[in-house]
Amino acid sequence: MKAHFITLSLSCILITGCNNSNSHENHHKNLDNISQKTMPVLAQLGNLERCNQYQGLPANWLKDPHSGMVKIADGTVQLGSELAYQDEQNFGQKQRQVKGFWIDQTEVTVAQFQSFVDATQYITDAEKQNVAAVFSPSSTNAKSWWQLKSGYNWHMPNGKSGAKAKPNEPVRYVTLNDAEHYAVWLGRTIPNEIEWEYAAKAGQSEDVHMHHEPRDQQHHPTANYWQGTFPLKNTQEDGFENVAPVGCFPANAFGLHDMIGNVWEWTNTPYQGAHDLHLGDPSKLRQNEIKAREFVIKGGSFLCANEYCARFRNSARYPQETDLAITHVGFRTILAE
Ligand SMILES: [Ca+2]
Numbered sequence: 001m002k003a004h005f006i007t008l009s010l011s012c013i014l015i016t017g018c019n020n021s022n023s024h025e026n027h028h029k030n031l032d033n034i035s036q037k038t039m040p041v042l043a044q045l046g047n048l049e050r051c052n053q054y055q056g057l058p059a060n061w062l063k064d065p066h067s068g069m070v071k072i073a074d075g076t077v078q079l080g081s082e083l084a085y086q087d088e089q090n091f092g093q094k095q096r097q098v099k100g101f102w103i104d105q106t107e108v109t110v111a112q113f114q115s116f117v118d119a120t121q122y123i124t125d126a127e128k129q130n131v132a133a134v135f136s137p138s139s140t141n142a143k144s145w146w147q148l149k150s151g152y153n154w155h156m157p158n159g160k161s162g163a164k165a166k167p168n169e170p171v172r173y174v175t176l177n178d179a180e181h182y183a184v185w186l187g188r189t190i191p192n193e194i195e196w197e198y199a200a201k202a203g204q205s206e207d208v209h210m211h212h213e214p215r216d217q218q219h220h221p222t223a224n225y226w227q228g229t230f231p232l233k234n235t236q237e238d239g240f241e242n243v244a245p246v247g248c249f250p251a252n253a254f255g256l257h258d259m260i261g262n263v264w265e266w267t268n269t270p271y272q273g274a275h276d277l278h279l280g281d282p283s284k285l286r287q288n289e290i291k292a293r294e295f296v297i298k299g300g301s302f303l304c305a306n307e308y309c310a311r312f313r314n315s316a317r318y319p320q321e322t323d324l325a326i327t328h329v330g331f332r333t334i335l336a337e
């Protein structure tokens with residue numbers, strides 16, 4: 001269709017010549033129309049009412065390869081932070097060049113993952129292994145909040161007897177392997193850490209302090225994270241004790257929702273301690289024993305609390321075992337231009 005339009009427009013110019021300004025205007029209008037037609041229609045999200053109404057499948061799902069995606073132009077990102085955890089420090093180039101790409105407007109939803117499973121009969125690692133890491137704080141031991149349990153997976157994130165996953169929630173209890181299978185099915189990939197951080201920072205270059213909570217000028221939370229004393233008191237000031245539907249909070253400057261909080265998001269970058277080789281003392285900033293199969297997750301989750309794990313920032317990162325499905329990790333996909 002696009003080629004057809006362009007051919008027609010070019011023919012028009014050749015026949016009428018280039019001295020007709022109306023022809024020029026029409027030509028540009030046609031190109032604008034083509035451009036608008038090829039941009040995916042995105043869900044209108046950003047507040048509680050809209051996210052609750054969202055069904056979890058973007059417009060033209062499985063018809064348009066860019067369905068639900070936002071186009072990000074070429075640019076640069078100031079990687080990491082000098083004000084936060086040590087492993088966020090950047091000892092390499094401050095500014096990283098990033099080639100443009102398309103990226104999901106939201107975390108991948110349960111409805112999207114359901115369509116993948118319906119089409120492929122894919123069985124996730126948590127279902128095969130029948131074990132996952134489940135957030136289960138103990139009232140008797142304040143330092144114990146993870147347990148390996150059976151019966152928890154992407155469609156049963158609350159266990160066998162709990163509520164089923166809602167279509168508009170982010171899918172979770174997925175390993176990196178599961179996420180990559182989903183991405184490949186759509187002809188997409190999982191972002192690397194620099195791509196993810198570029199999309200999350202969305203042009204912001206100033207560093208934020210590690211205890212800088214995502215709040216607006218009225219001090220209202222602008223992401224789903226943990227308010228209160230972790231792990232036993234969750235005041236739910238942001239409206240959510242648990243995971244939230246995608247897109248309940250305002251988008252960032254690139255139009256992306258929940259880059260901060262809700263669920264951590266997989267990257268395809270192996271976790272190796274601080275960014276890059278550096279000039280400081282490696283033993284202080286690199287882990288002595290790096291597990292072979294830990295990859296970087298980004299953005300924090302609904303379990304990040306200020307006084308315990310202040311990882312509700314764009315530069316925040318954490319190592320995650322790639323074959324372990326867990327309560328608070330999901331993902332989003334990207335597609336090269
Ligand atoms: Ca919350």
Ligand SMILES: [Ca+2]
Binds near residue numbers: 261264300
């Ligand atoms: Ca997120």
